[in-house]
Amino acid sequence: MEGMGLLAAFEQMYGTSQQEVKVFFCPGRVNLIGEHTDYNGGLVFPCALSYGTYLAVRKSQDNVLKFASMNFDYKEHAHLDDLDRKRDGGAWVNYPLGVIQQLRTKGFQPSGLELLYTGTIPNGAGLSSSASIEVLTAFALNDMFQLGHNRTEMALMSQRAENQFVGVNCGIMDQFAVAMGKKDHAIALKCDTLDYELVPVVLGDFRIMISNTNKRRGLADSKYNERRSECDAAVTYLSEAGKISFLCELSLDEFQARQHLIPDAVIRKRALHAVSENARVKTAVACLKAGKLEEFGQLMNASHDSLRDDYEVTGTELDTLVEEARKIDGVIGSRMTGAGFGGCTVSLVHKDAIQAFQQQVAVAYTARTGLVPDFYVACVGDGAMDITGL
Secondary structure, three states, X not given: OHHHHHHHHHHHHHOOOOOOOEEEEEEEXXXXXXXXXXXXXXXXXXXXXXXXXXXXXXXXXXXXXEEEEOOOOOOEEEXXXXXXXXXOOOHHHHHHHHHHHHHHHOOOOOOEEEEEEEEOOOOOOOOOHHHHHHHHHHHHHHHHOOOOOOHHHHHHHHHHHHHHHHOOOOOOHHHHHHHHOOOOEEEEEEOOOOEXXXXXXXXXXXXXXXXXXXXXXXOHHHHHHHXXXXXXXXXXXHHHHOOOOOHHHOOHHHHHHHHHHOOOHHHHHHHHHHHHHHXXXXXXXXXXXXXXXXXXXXXXXXXXXXXXXXXXXXXXHHHHHHHHHHOOOOEEEEEEEOOOOOOEEEEEEEHHHHHHHHXXXXXXXXXXXXXXXXXXXXXXXOOOEEOOOO
16 A cells, blocks of 8 residues: 555656666564663564555666655755765655665665655654665665675664764664564564574464654663663673673673672662663563463563663653553553653553553543653564565
């Protein structure tokens, strides 16, 4: 449906041509459990979503890359000799431009292109709209120009595009999840090594409910950098009892035996979250494999509580959504997902409780915060794909 509307809009914008219009899709992602473990050498557990970004693209005869989006007014015509310049007026264009720059470092020589994007991922919700557009661009151009890159390479190039061209110090989880996603599976990923396992997500009568606080995440970047520095300090202290590079190299028992080496109580709490969260991910993966959904939900709850109390990255809005979700019969787990200070929560909700969840949580959340939430029932989908003709 999205692809059909996109094709009509593409033809209206760019006209007709003998060249084929190809259509590609790349999902967003949600992290089921494992927050702020990625840069601490631990495990994350994301899955690709049915929501995502679509791209219609066609080769053209001129020496211009024409970028447009159905979600934003800003358009850009970038000449082939002016691709390395970051655009100030339209932030979204810098994501595909950064990817093209990365592809060019691998020998890619772009020709003229007409590109039209559209997306169903809510902007600013923390569901990886940026990674989706990056990997989508890499996947489409890799396909059209037969560049021969595998999905891991495209994820890494997309991450570098965001780090170096856009200027956001993100980890690899988002790009990896949307590139490598598999329908009805989550990815147990160790971000420092890229070792991963696809784990079946069998939810039975339960559904993944994403709740958007609709609060802009103004604190996320500054607090993210602060937390990273606190974790680095913890590594230094703990290394007095034997060198470690990452907090998540330690088991919970090993951490508890060493935690006295950290003189600062706040830094000790930050480290406790990272180590305990990594342990929760390992247990959560085992629970999902064994079909123990109730236990999985309890681990989601414990994850949020640790992010609230030990890592302190939740905030009133996320805490309110989680508190109200846990009051609903049929909810077996609810937690914040993403960097924190806004964005979304993820909950496991029985299918018969979805309507009550949306109604009751919305009323209570608005009464307590003055904000109106959005809700999305998410399916676990595949990674980037060619959907031309579908």
